[in-house]
Amino acid sequence: xxxxxxxxxxxxxxxxxxxxxxxxxxxxxxxxxxxxxxxxxxxxxxxxxxxxxxxxxxxxxxxxxxxxxxxxxxxxxxxxxxxxxxxxxxxxxxxxxxxxxxxxxxxxxxxxxxxxxxxxxxxxxxxxxxxxxxxxxxxxxxxxxxxxxxxxxxxxxxxxxxxxxxxxxxxxxxxxxxxxxxxxxxxxxxxxxxxxxxxxxxxxxxxxxxxxxxxxxxxxxxxxxxxxxxxxxxxxxxxxxxxxxxxxxxxxxx
Amino acid sequence: xxxxxxxxxxxxxxxxxxxxxxxxxxxxxxxxxxxxxxxxxxxxxxxxxxxxxxxxxxxxxxxxxxxxxxxxxxxxxxxxxxxxxxxxxxxxxxxxxxxxxxxxxxxxxxxxxxxxxxxxxx
Numbered sequence: 001x002x003x004x005x006x007x008x009x010x011x012x013x014x015x016x017x018x019x020x021x022x023x024x025x026x027x028x029x030x031x032x033x034x035x036x037x038x039x040x041x042x043x044x045x046x047x048x049x050x051x052x053x054x055x056x057x058x059x060x061x062x063x064x065x066x067x068x069x070x071x072x073x074x075x076x077x078x079x080x081x082x083x084x085x086x087x088x089x090x091x092x093x094x095x096x097x098x099x100x101x102x103x104x105x106x107x108x109x110x111x112x113x114x115x116x117x118x119x120x121x122x123x124x125x126x127x128x129x130x131x132x133x134x135x136x137x138x139x140x141x142x143x144x145x146x147x148x149x150x151x152x153x154x155x156x157x158x159x160x161x162x163x164x165x166x167x168x169x170x171x172x173x174x175x176x177x178x179x180x181x182x183x184x185x186x187x188x189x190x191x192x193x194x195x196x197x198x199x200x201x202x203x204x205x206x207x208x209x210x211x212x213x214x215x216x217x218x219x220x221x222x223x224x225x226x227x228x229x230x231x232x233x234x235x236x237x238x239x240x241x242x243x244x245x246x247x248x249x250x251x252x253x254x
Numbered sequence: 255x256x257x258x259x260x261x262x263x264x265x266x267x268x269x270x271x272x273x274x275x276x277x278x279x280x281x282x283x284x285x286x287x288x289x290x291x292x293x294x295x296x297x298x299x300x301x302x303x304x305x306x307x308x309x310x311x312x313x314x315x316x317x318x319x320x321x322x323x324x325x326x327x328x329x330x331x332x333x334x335x336x337x338x339x340x341x342x343x344x345x346x347x348x349x350x351x352x353x354x355x356x357x358x359x360x361x362x363x364x365x366x367x368x369x370x371x372x373x374x375x376x
Contacts, residue, residue: 047371049374050370050371050374050375051374052367052370052371053300053366053367053370057300057301057304058300058301058363058366058367059363059367060359060360060363062360062363062364064364064367065363065364065367125257128268128269128272128273129273129368130273130368130371130372132268133268133270133273133371133372133375136260136266136267136268137266149262150260151259151260151261151262152259152260153257153258153259153260153267154257154258154259154260154267154268154269155256155257156256156269156272156273156275156276157272157273157276158272158275158276158279159256159257164256164257165257177364180357180360180361181280181283181361182283182284182287182358182361216349218350219349219350219352219353220353221353221354221356221357221360222357223353224353224357225357
């Protein structure tokens with residue numbers, strides 16, 4: 001008997017989105033392009049070399065623990081699934097056209113390399129974490145991005161918490177994972193990086209769609225951190241239930 | 255000013271020590287919440303922290319006295335058992351505590367994972 005594969009509505013939706021979208025980066029920066037593939041291979045090797053503990057009790061089935069493994073050998077559904085968010089993010093970035101940028105996750109791609117290229121004159125700061133370590137380890141090894149002349153800075157988590165650079169960034173991009181903690185200090189600290197009128201993108205704010213699938217949303221662990229954005233009276237917040245969840249925050253101009 | 259910059263010749267500006275420092279603070283806060291001895295932070299295992307968390311939030315037994323009224327796949331109200339859908343549920347407060355537990359465990363697992371990788375880069 002032939003094997004039957006189920007195809008989800010989400011898969012169909014994203015395949016259509018993948019087919020009908022075009023931006024300046026569409027042809028050169030898809031998730032399965034050569035540059036990205038090389039980055040994911042590099043990242044996978046980097047993480048494996050550190051012998052992480054991937055048992056269920058250590059990871060709790062958290063996709064972040066296996067992210068580079070998943071991306072390295074990606075199922076087509078994953079490409080269309082993540083690519084839609086990535087393109088939407090690029091579009092948001094182009095619309096904002098920021099000059100001072102803070103990003104928590106510098107993925108190895110033409111998008112990131114163009115961002116930090118000296119010719120663009122942008123002031124780009126990354127978060128001092130695993131993804132930055134991988135990015136910094138990777139880009140000098142990739143011949144295809146050697147035409148860029150990168151200039152960037154890095155800030156430690158503790159400095160973000162202590163208010164370093166607060167109120168000075170036009171554009172901040174973080175993953176929801178960076179905002180979670182026992183209180184709202186991390187969330188507030190990243191939002192406080194924004195200058196008045198600045199915009200922030202929170203990737204994966206729907207917990208890989210888990211928050212939308214939960215029968216009662218308020219019982220999902222990401223519900224309260226999302227609600228915390230609404231408590232502040234200096235923000236406009238739009239939550240897009242787009243695939244893994246995507247939140248755009250604008251800090252009021254004054 | 256503690257922001258470090260790469261302008262072409264600095265080499266690596268990632269600081270594994272600073273990364274470890276932050277992840278340890280996150281782990282320590284959660285250990286303190288759970289009432290664990292912070293003096294053991296260098297030797298404690300993730301299994302011990304998760305076990306402590308599960309003891310701290312022991313809401314795993316479904317109750318027969320509360321059953322939500324279901325319409326389609328939506329909960330419309332909490333009603334007494336005889337009007338439920340035949341299954342048992344947690345009390346709402348316990349569900350909320352479990353969501354808090356999941357969030358803390360998610361966070362400490364990541365901090366533990368990221369600390370391990372950062373230590374490997376030192």
